[in-house]
Amino acid sequence: MPNSGYIGRFAPTPSGPLHFGSIIAALGSYLQARQCNGKWLVRIEDVDLPRTVPGADKIILKQLESLGLFWDGEIIYQSQRTSLYVAALESLKSFGLTFPCVCTRKDISDKPYPGTCRDAIENSKTSHSIRLKTNDQEISFTDLLQGRYSQRLESDVGDFVIKRTDGLFAYHLAVVVDDAEQEITEIVRGADLLDSTPRQIHIQTLLGYATPDYLHLPVVTDKAGNKISKQSHAEAIDHTSPSNVLFKALDFLGQSPPDMAFDSDTESLLTWAIDNWTLKNIPKTRKIMLA
C-alpha cells in the first residue's frame, strides 16, 4: 500500500482520447509515483470548457484502466472546483496584484504583454480578462530531468491572464490551486509545460503554497518537430494490445524493456517497469521525434 509522503498526478485535458504523447506523461508520472511508494492521482483538467469534448473523460479513464494504470482516490474535475479558483483570485486581488485587461488578442500579438492596462483606471463594465502582475526577480527551479531553468517573468512573459475574457479561469491559476489542494509533492508532465512553470511558481509563492518538485518528460513530436496532439490527428492508441503500447512508451522513455514484454500482460510489464524505472535513462531533451 502507498505509504510514503509522495503524491503525484496525471492531469489530462478531456479534448479527445489519449494519444501516444499523453500516454508518456501518464506512464512516467505513474512509474515515478509507484517507485516512490506514493499515491498517483488522476485529475480531469476541464477548466477550458470550449476544448472539452463530452465523454472524452470516460474514454481516457478506460484507456488508463486497459493499460493497467490504476489510480488512487477519487477523480477530480476542474469544472466542479470553481469556488476554489474564485477564492484564490480574491486573495490575489486583495494583494493589489491583479488588474482588468481590455486588450484583444490582436492588440498584443507580441510576447511579452507590454503592460498596457496595468495602470489604467479600472473599468469593469467593458468585457475584460484579469491579469496577474509580474516582477523581474529571477524565478528558477531545478527540474529533475531538464536541470536548472529560470525566467524573469516581467521581461520574458509579462503580466499574464488568470481569468479569461469569457469568464473561465486560466489553466495556470486552476492547476496551481489544484496541485496545492491535493498536496501534490511532485509534478511529472510533458516538457511543453516547462516554460509555464515559473508562472505557476509565481502564483504558488503569492498564495503561500509550497512549490512541488518538477520533472518534465520529453514530448513526442511528428516529423516536422511539432508536438503530436489530439488536434494534429495523433495516432490513436491500439486498444487491442495494451502491452505493446506500454512497451513502446517504456522504450521512448529510455527504459529498455525486455523483449518478452510483447508477450506479457500489462501487470507483469508494469511490475518490471516499477522495479527498473531509472530517471537517468530518460533522454535529457524536451522533444523526441516519433520514429
Ligand SMILES: [Zn+2]
Ligand atoms: Zn491590456
